Amino acid sequence: MQRIIPIESPFFLVPSELGSPADWSAVFGNDNPLALEIGCGIGDFIARTALDHPTTNFIAIDYYNKGCLKTCSRLERHGITNVRVVRAEARQFIVERIPKGSLAAVYINCPDPWPKKRHRKRRLVNPQFVRFIRDYLVPGGDFHFTTDFDDYGEDVADFMPRQPGYANMLAPDIFRHELEGYHLSKYMQKFMAEGKQIYFVHYRTTMEG
Ligand SMILES: C[S@@+](CC[C@H](N)C(=O)[O-])C[C@H]1O[C@@H](n2cnc3c(N)ncnc32)[C@H](O)[C@@H]1O
Structure with missing residues (x-):
């Protein structure tokens, strides 16, 4: 079993110490828009994205302890104050701690691909998940998904156009292999170095649906 290294960082939050849902304005000390990254890994994507958007509050979730630790260290190293890190299972955390209709953006980069056919039902992102997450996004909220797989x-890319309440921001394309202004995560860089192409999918919630 992996040893859990305690994380002592002002940016690390313990879910059970937050309200249900949490008062995110109180956590961040301001009313800025709230965005979420699911599966932040070692935090390179969220750190760069947060630097680009200093007036957005970011929550970075991962259930990988060492990843949370590295993300917190990165934030401290770069003096980034608009990110909080949580070690949790994303769906449970969202249900318990995120108010519905409160997220300006959700980012999911290179989620575990579960390549074996019999394991595909374990994938995080499927039509059911996309309908679930829509309830937590504000109208006009961004849904970003990337994968190398x-x-x-x-x-x-195939099921997203059929999801109610989402508009394709890359239309007429249903995905792109390059997306200007979108930072590359560790896994994206690793896969690109192996000659693989990244799939970028970007939708925005509409009023209806
Ligand atoms: C393949 S890694 C990608 C990491 C990072 N996004 C990147 O692109 O470099 C997937 C990450 O998602 C995390 N993860 C997968 N499912 C999760 C879930 N349901 N809740 C929280 N974290 C999850 C894993 O622990 C892992 O760190």
């Missing part, structure tokens, strides 16, 4: 990228 062809089958996952094609699947998400």
